[in-house]
Amino acid sequence: MSQQQSALLTDLYQLTMLQAYFLEGMEEPASFELFVRKFPSHRNFLLAMGLEQVLEYLETFGFTENDCAWLESTGLFRPDFLDYLSALRFEGDVDAMPEGTAFFPDEPIIRVTAPLPQAQVIETRLINLLQFQTMIASKAVRSVLAAAGRILVDFGMRRAHGAEAALLAARASYAAGFAGTSNVLAGQWFDIPLFGTMAHSYIMAHDDETEAFARFATSLPAERLVLLVDTYDTLEAVRKIIGMASDGPKPSAAPRWIRLDSGDLGALAADSRKLLDDGNLAGCRIFASGDLDEYAIRALMAAGAPIDGFGVGTRLVTSDDAPFLNCAYKLQEYAGKPRRKRSRGKATWPGRRQVFRQHDGQGRMAGDVIALADELQPGEALLQPAMRHGKPWAPRANVLDAARQRIADHLACLPERLQSLEPARLYRVEISESLRNLAACMERV
Amino acid sequence: MSQQQSALLTDLYQLTMLQAYFLEGMEEPASFELFVRKFPSHRNFLLAMGLEQVLEYLETFGFTENDCAWLESTGLFRPDFLDYLSALRFEGDVDAMPEGTAFFPDEPIIRVTAPLPQAQVIETRLINLLQFQTMIASKAVRSVLAAAGRILVDFGMRRAHGAEAALLAARASYAAGFAGTSNVLAGQWFDIPLFGTMAHSYIMAHDDETEAFARFATSLPAERLVLLVDTYDTLEAVRKIIGMASDGPKPSAAPRWIRLDSGDLGALAADSRKLLDDGNLAGCRIFASGDLDEYAIRALMAAGAPIDGFGVGTRLVTSDDAPFLNCAYKLQEYAGKPRRKRSRGKATWPGRRQVFRQHDGQGRMAGDVIALADELQPGEALLQPAMRHGKPWAPRANVLDAARQRIADHLACLPERLQSLEPARLYRVEISESLRNLAACMERV
Numbered sequence: 001m002s003q004q005q006s007a008l009l010t011d012l013y014q015l016t017m018l019q020a021y022f023l024e025g026m027e028e029p030a031s032f033e034l035f036v037r038k039f040p041s042h043r044n045f046l047l048a049m050g051l052e053q054v055l056e057y058l059e060t061f062g063f064t065e066n067d068c069a070w071l072e073s074t075g076l077f078r079p080d081f082l083d084y085l086s087a088l089r090f091e092g093d094v095d096a097m098p099e100g101t102a103f104f105p106d107e108p109i110i111r112v113t114a115p116l117p118q119a120q121v122i123e124t125r126l127i128n129l130l131q132f133q134t135m136i137a138s139k140a141v142r143s144v145l146a147a148a149g150r151i152l153v154d155f156g157m158r159r160a161h162g163a164e165a166a167l168l169a170a171r172a173s174y175a176a177g178f179a180g181t182s183n184v185l186a187g188q189w190f191d192i193p194l195f196g197t198m199a200h201s202y203i204m205a206h207d208d209e210t211e212a213f214a215r216f217a218t219s220l221p222a223e224r225l226v227l228l229v230d231t232y233d234t235l236e237a238v239r240k241i242i243g244m245a246s247d248g249p250k251p252s253a254a255p256r257w258i259r260l261d262s263g264d265l266g267a268l269a270a271d272s273r274k275l276l277d278d279g280n281l282a283g284c285r286i287f288a289s290g291d292l293d294e295y296a297i298r299a300l301m302a303a304g305a306p307i308d309g310f311g312v313g314t315r316l317v318t319s320d321d322a323p324f325l326n327c328a329y330k331l332q333e334y335a336g337k338p339r340r341k342r343s344r345g346k347a348t349w350p351g352r353r354q355v356f357r358q359h360d361g362q363g364r365m366a367g368d369v370i371a372l373a374d375e376l377q378p379g380e381a382l383l384q385p386a387m388r389h390g391k392p393w394a395p396r397a398n399v400l401d402a403a404r405q406r407i408a409d410h411l412a413c414l415p416e417r418l419q420s421l422e423p424a425r426l427y428r429v430e431i432s433e434s435l436r437n438l439a440a441c442m443e444r445v
Numbered sequence: 446m447s448q449q450q451s452a453l454l455t456d457l458y459q460l461t462m463l464q465a466y467f468l469e470g471m472e473e474p475a476s477f478e479l480f481v482r483k484f485p486s487h488r489n490f491l492l493a494m495g496l497e498q499v500l501e502y503l504e505t506f507g508f509t510e511n512d513c514a515w516l517e518s519t520g521l522f523r524p525d526f527l528d529y530l531s532a533l534r535f536e537g538d539v540d541a542m543p544e545g546t547a548f549f550p551d552e553p554i555i556r557v558t559a560p561l562p563q564a565q566v567i568e569t570r571l572i573n574l575l576q577f578q579t580m581i582a583s584k585a586v587r588s589v590l591a592a593a594g595r596i597l598v599d600f601g602m603r604r605a606h607g608a609e610a611a612l613l614a615a616r617a618s619y620a621a622g623f624a625g626t627s628n629v630l631a632g633q634w635f636d637i638p639l640f641g642t643m644a645h646s647y648i649m650a651h652d653d654e655t656e657a658f659a660r661f662a663t664s665l666p667a668e669r670l671v672l673l674v675d676t677y678d679t680l681e682a683v684r685k686i687i688g689m690a691s692d693g694p695k696p697s698a699a700p701r702w703i704r705l706d707s708g709d710l711g712a713l714a715a716d717s718r719k720l721l722d723d724g725n726l727a728g729c730r731i732f733a734s735g736d737l738d739e740y741a742i743r744a745l746m747a748a749g750a751p752i753d754g755f756g757v758g759t760r761l762v763t764s765d766d767a768p769f770l771n772c773a774y775k776l777q778e779y780a781g782k783p784r785r786k787r788s789r790g791k792a793t794w795p796g797r798r799q800v801f802r803q804h805d806g807q808g809r810m811a812g813d814v815i816a817l818a819d820e821l822q823p824g825e826a827l828l829q830p831a832m833r834h835g836k837p838w839a840p841r842a843n844v845l846d847a848a849r850q851r852i853a854d855h856l857a858c859l860p861e862r863l864q865s866l867e868p869a870r871l872y873r874v875e876i877s878e879s880l881r882n883l884a885a886c887m888e889r890v
Contacts, residue, residue: 012641
């Protein structure tokens with residue numbers, strides 16, 4: 001994603017503020033934290049994702065000569081500042097929840113500690129990367145919960161918001177438990193299993209539907225064969241497939257899957273299942289797609305629809321019921337002093353923080369405490385070292401698989417009520433006494 | 446956007462279908478068209494955007510050797526097909542509505558005519574590019590309508606769905622009439638005016654708010670100075686600014702703008718305006734931001750809030766009330782024969798089509814007719830040549846400025862009721878008799 005790593009991919013004010021800091025010599029250590037204030041109403045928990053792309057961005061952060069030359073042409077920046085800018089790298093520390101960690105409102109999921117200009121200038125892209133994948137993983141896991149073990153595939157590329165959204169949505173949904181994606185480049189970049197079917201246009205380009213099925217069958221390994229049955233008349237198409245597989249010399253033409261993409265998916269799946277079973281194609285499974293999301297999947301499952309896999313596209317990659325998170329990256333400490341914003345309705349907790357999580361005797365998550373970073377609290381500290389002095393804290397291998405495993409583990413530990421698609425009673429998140437005292441103390445000055 | 450131009454940025458089924466076409470020798474000309482079936486309920490019209498990026502993609506389309514080597518490793522593709530694929534280029538024709546054209550349900554906004562594999566393989570990225578910018582321009586123009594001439598700036602990068610979404614949202618909203626963006630890279634790539642203010646963190650990093658204002662003022666040309674006043678107490682901050690500008694030796698520290706970002710924006714703007722006017726800062730204008738969209742802007746304007754400019758971010762770049770369009774890219778004709786999908790609820794009109802638009806005596810749009818491409822109908826033909834044999838039809842210079850002008854022109858021609866933010870009685874779109882006859886005829890066979 002090299003061009004996506006351009007340091008110019010930021011808000012102008014980051015650069016004008018940097019110029020002011022440069023002129024003022026303000027380079028003391030600053031700590032910023034990203035957290036989500038209020039959750040969307042249909043999210044009982046969120047899953048932190050996107051850290052890997054943030055670390056890649058920070059490791060390679062820097063303005064090129066061309067960047068600086070162009071910035072000079074805007075007339076906003078002094079030559080001495082641009083010299084400084086051209087040498088600027090990210091050399092700070094990052095502590096973060098590992099990808100796949102379940103988290104709750106107001107909990108910091110990443111803390112960046114660096115000389116103020118370095119911690120500031122990366123804000124826009126850091127939020128851009130973390131909020132999107134966090135939002136998508138948190139949306140995708142709802143389909144995983146609804147599908148109860150059925151195969152889920154990301155079909156969203158065409159309606160994702162641009163190329164990067166498509167790629168990162170494939171990554172985040174795979175972490176959440178999807179089996180794979182239709183997005184070829186995502187498959188290549190992130191080593192995600194690829195799934196493909198066929199389009200209506202393929203059927204329509206042939207004069208005869210049966211001929212289209214037969215020809216497609218010869219072009220692919222049989223175990224990858226999926227035939228799309230709803231271009232004209234779904235059940236008629238299923239009968240054609242059964243006919244193809246029974247007469248003629250080519251029983252290998254029997255597909256492993258048929259795909260339904262329109263109409264009453266539950267009823268068509270039931271009717272197709274019966275036809276297939278009666279037609280000696282009991283091994284042919286049924287895949288469904290078309291405007292699906294966790295609610296549609298839940299309804300189909302509740303109705304006992306014999307559907308073995310779901311393609312989830314548009315509503316997944318746009319997170320259509322909550323297409324953004326109310327997140328902020330806030331200055332918590334500068335030059336050793338805690339900081340706090342007090343804007344009406346947007347006041348924040350001050351200081352560098354840590355989140356401690358406790359589990360009950362059954363291993364279920366029992367409650368979190370947001371505390372000061374140097375406090376000792378019982379439970380697991382969720383923010384872990386990710387970068388020190390601009391270098392990765394540990395080698396990063398198989399990060400996506402690790403995130404996928406972590407999400408599976410966290411789902412198993414999540415209180416059952418939070419696994420509902422409907423809003424549930426909140427998970428307990430407390431503020432430590434020390435943090436409360438600090439905030440109260442800052443209120444008084 | 447070179448890596449975003451990878452030919453692997455597609456759905457797997459495009460490549461498996463291509464392999465089947467290759468084996469079948471199906472290379473006759475095919476025409477595909479993209480259209481939006483049902484509009485989101487709060488969109489009385491949409492604005493076509495994204496053609497420029499589609500043309501760039503098509504001009505440079507091709508699989509690299511590395512792409513083909515990687516595809517071979519998937520085990521799905523035959524070596525002779527991969528040889529064919531490595532030589533594949535886009536050499537077809539494109540007819541499209543110029544960027545910025547207002548359009549209505551079922552109207553094709555682009556038609557691609559090429560040998561079937563070429564017209565098919567580009568589907569996913571073509572939809573991905575066109576639907577996003579179309580959606581954003583159509584969302585952005587609603588803020589333009591609500592703001593009645595006030596300055597609008599795109600502040601959305603941090604919550605855009607990835608880097609490309611941020612860049613293209615800046616482009617599409619500028620075309621719709623925004624004054625510019627905060628996104629530096631978008632400014633560089635698309636030559637869009639840049640706007641920047643300051644962040645709360647800047648204020649918070651200083652021990653004293655007045656000192657922060659004063660220092661920031663020395664770092665920037667005075668005409669670019671915007672001071673953020675809501676970090677602690679908005680009106681108190683305005684009083685500090687007035688104090689700074691009146692006493693002391695530096696009257697140049699008076700900002701051109703103050704920015705409100707939280708609280709009751711209307712009331713705070715009114716109170717700030719009065720303070721500024723009474724404090725000899727009548728020339729200092731008021732900029733507002735924070736969770737804004739066309740509805741919030743309309744409410745502020747209706748209340749007479751003295752706000753001179755709005756920063757619109759998250760809800761613009763995610764098009765949060767309609768984060769996707771129900772669009773399709775459908776095979777209309779293959780090998781000289783019209784084609785039609787008849788899936789329940791998703792049936793389409795067959796054949797290659799054109800849209801003709803008529804205007805009334807006052808120059809207002811009076812109705813469209815969707816006709817066959819080779820029909821003659823009164824009115825303006827909206828699909829115009831954009832590419833022939835894989836080459837641009839005409840030199841493309843200042844395409845973004847032209848789109849911006851076209852949107853301004855089309856807004857002026859739009860029936861007044863459609864300019865409402867609320868759903869209006871539909872614009873008249875008729876289907877020509879010839880197109881109806883063709884569809885009926887295909888129904889009978």
